[in-house]
Amino acid sequence: MPVPSAHRVAVLVLEGAKPLDVGIPAQVFTTRASMPYEVRVCGAGPGLVTGGDGLSYYVAHGLDALAWADIVFVPGYRFPGRDDPPGAVVDALIAAHGRGARLAAISTGAFALAATGLLDGKRATTHWHYARALAAKHPRVQVDENVLFVDEGSVLTSAGAASGIDLCLHILRGDLGVAASNHAARRLVAAPYRSGGQAQYVPRSLPEPLGERFAATREWALHRLGEHLTLELLARHAAVSPRTFSRRFVEDTGYTPMEWVMRARIDLARELLERSERHVEQIAADVGLGTGANLRSHFHRVLGTTPSEYRRTFTQGE
Secondary structure, three states: OOOOHHHEEEEEOOOOEOHHHHHHHHHHOOOEOOEOOEEEEEOOOOEEEEOOOOOEEEEOEOOHHHHHOOEEEEOOEOOOOOOOOOHHHHHHHHHHHHOOOEEEEOOOHHHHHHHOOOOOOOEEOOOHHHHHHHHHHOOOOEEOOOOOEEEOOOEEEEOOHHHHHHHHHHHHHHHHOHHHHHHHHHHHOOOOOOOOOOOOOOOOOOOOOOOOOOHHHHHHHHOOOOOOOOHHHHHHHHOOOHHHHHHHHHHHHOOOHHHHHHHHHHHHHHHHHHHOOOOHHHHHHHOOOOOHHHHHHHHHHHHOOOHHHHHHHHHOOO
16 A cells, blocks of 8 residues: 655665665665555666675666655765766756755765755765765865764765664654654664764774874873873974974874864773773873863763763663
8 A cells, every 4th residue: 555655765776885874764664554654766777786895786766766755865885975976866866855855865875965065054974984075075065073963954964874773763753753763763673862963983083193293292192191291291292392383283183282182082081981990080080181070071072972871882782
């Protein structure tokens, strides 16, 4: 039996599509009594689409599915910064949005949405590994790499594959309510709710250095994070003036020296939260942030969550 048109979902499979990204919306919204959705998997045209990770997809529908759907998912795909999707795909996405469909990207699918111009001036996210590339390729997009998903109303974006589940459950909550979303989460054996503002938990909050002029000083500081580090001490170790050190350090890392030190302390705190049972106050002292309140403040600013929530994330399955 056909389901209401308000719940028509198209999953757009592009060349190099990532298997998990394709499967998540297809499975979450699959038609069943408790889920009044109809899903059509499509491509630039019906037929075989070469995917990533050694898989290919046979899709029954072409871009006509985008004219039919009320929600269009764009799964992530390989090499998103290399080329934009075909013009016909971009035009179909713009047309679908123009007649009221919601567009939702998983992971690097955000690059396809950005190519439409519909993310210009809006917040968006993508997998942390590609965040800088998205910002460089589409500078009018306000890229936030420290969240799981962003809901801008008619355009939504999410980070890596697992956060695609969070985005789908978020859409379910809005469409059908909390009970339906929780039911779907139980079926998926997934967390029923993770806030879009929760951090992606990238491996480190420190960026890769762009230069190596002060590599020895950075290494020296990493072994003394629990001590009182100042700009003057760091500059003295590097054998330059504080002013020169600050200017060149920003060129090397993208951060001021003391911002870099703070983020290094946050990274060390993360490791201690994951691997030890130390109290937050003890960890704050160990990493040089003094008090638990100070650690919580900086932790939330950098990662968008609390030390307690972070620790629970890494211990709930133990």
